Amino acid sequence: MLRVENISKTFNPGTITEKSALNDVSLHLLPGDFVTVIGGNGAGKSTLMNSIAGTFIVDTGKIIIDGNDITKWPEHKRAKFIGRVFQDPMMGTAAGMMIEENLAIASRRGKALSFRWSAPKSERENFRVLLKSLNLGLEDRLESKVGLLSGGQRQALTLLMATMANPKLLLLDEHTAALDPKTAEKVLAITDNIISSRKLTTLMITHNMRDALRFGNRLIMMYNGKIIVDVNGDAKKNLEVQDLLEMFEKASGNEIDSDRMLLN
Amino acid sequence: MDLIIPTISQGLLWSVMSIGVYLTFRVLDIADLTVEGSFPLGGAVAAALLTAGYNPITAILIACVAGMLSGVVTGFLHTKLKIPALLAGILSMIALYSVNLRIMGKANLSLLQLDTIFTIFPIPLDNQMMVLLVGFVIVLVVGIINYWFFGTEIGAAIRATGFNQHMIRANGVNTNTTIILGLLMSNGLVAVSGALVAQSNGFADVGMGVGTIVIGLASVIIGEVLFGTKSFRNCLISVVLGSIVYRIVIAIVLQIGMPPNDLKLFTAVLVTLALSMPLFKAKLNDKRRRMAR
Secondary structure: OEEEEEEEEEEOOOOOOOEEEEEEEEEEEOOOOEEEEEEOOOOOHHHHHHHHHOOOOOOEEEEEEOOEEOOOOOHHHHOOOEEEEOOOOOOOOOOOOEHHHHHHHHHOOOOOOOOOEOOOHHHHHHHHHHHHOOOOOHHHOOOOEHHHOOHHHHHHHHHHHHHHOOOOEEEEEOOOOOOOHHHHHHHHHHHHHHHHHHOOOEEEEOOOHHHHHHOOOEEEEEEOOEEEEEEEHHHHHOOOHHHHHHHHHHHHOOOOOOHHHHHO | OOOHHHHHHHHHHHHHHHHHHHHHHHHHOOOOOOHHHHHHHHHHHHHHHHHOOOOHHHHHHHHHHHHHHHHHHHHHHHHOOOOOHHHHHHHHHHHHHHHHHHHHOOOEEEOOOOOOOOOOOOOOOOHHHHHHHHHHHHHHHHHHHHHHHOOEHHHHHHHHHHHOHHHHHHOOOOHHHHHHHHHHHHHHHHHHHHHHHHHHHOEEEOOOOOOHHHHHHHHHHHHHHHHOOOOHHHHHHHHHHHHHHHHHHHHHHHHHOOOHHHHHHHHHHHHHHHHHHHHHHHHHHHHHHHHHO
């Protein structure tokens, strides 16, 4: 479904702040793969995700989704295949527009826009059913502005928006990191529910090792712009946090340097 | 009292410009200074065409297209050449000064002996009432077109661009296109307003755009404060009413005896106060909270 071949990215090349963020990374996702991504700060997790989403164009290598070489495509064109939820709950929705209007925009992702009415009444029932599945009471608030929702509600709504037009690939960039633990747990449960019921091919960055182990069928660990650990299927099921730490030390020749990773 | 009708009429004619400023300043979240050039552009194009014997309606429509083009230029400078929006608008505004002089051939074109949009209809009303009627009809048409357009898929994408560019790009929309479309709509309206004001004044002048942006902002902010911002339709109505209230305020201060030369200073102070309101409000709330403790 997703084929990332030998991509590299260096930020600010030739300057004093030069930073090699991705170093010859390759990754191949099968349809339905749910991959969790862990790694310390600056390991390249977000850079990997942003290079797939098209926030910038990679220096070398190829990115192929479902047979389409999207390496040089601009961000908005890739959105046809990719659903995204950001870390910042503010980033995935338009705060000043109604829930209904946000959903209407998301339902047309990847389609050419026209002069048809953007949020026709005929779609309301469908939106209500979708919102009801979140179990947050949003189904009765179609005309509320999204800015009035809590961070957790906004992330759940963004998740719904990212998945409603059937993306070939779902990208979750620490989408629960800005939420309180209880809300984060709830959004993760919704996430897992949507992904498993629809068999969505997914990349999920998390800084929480237990979440990385609990969810998905495959786990990759990044360090210094490279993928240093890649475990799949049963091997992943039997892993524990301690194993991950040992694998990290062995693969990187280093102790875990991120307190944030350890504390979680 | 005899000033009431012309004051409201002026408010209506200028409100078309204020809606244009609303589209950039609030909907797109860009302070677009192109309006200082596209407003006289509308006046210049309409005046030149009327002088050449064209029908006033044709003249206004072509003025609208000219304004749209100026918006596209600013949009191109901003999105494709990555020039900051404020600077892109200033560049267009300065360039349009020369363009407007070229269109008119001189700094001022009189329309006194010519037919205008306010004289061509065979309706038995005096001149004052005619301006009011035509102004009202045009504002109604402009309002309906905007309400419809910004409710369509494309219009919703433009509104979303103003709120959150990340979100709308992640949903597959090219924000360069939506920004250019928004600037096109805005400056088209501003030019229509310029064409109307020139015809109502009886002349077009290359300097008639000075302060347009500030008048537009004043109308937008007065409208929002007095008449609300609940929905897009509410906002459109607020801007039109705000424009009329602005004209009434100006008429009153002139009646009281303020020299007309001080008008721009007065408007600038008014807008400064309105724009800094949120800050003062926050400070006041802060103080109250501390007092309560």
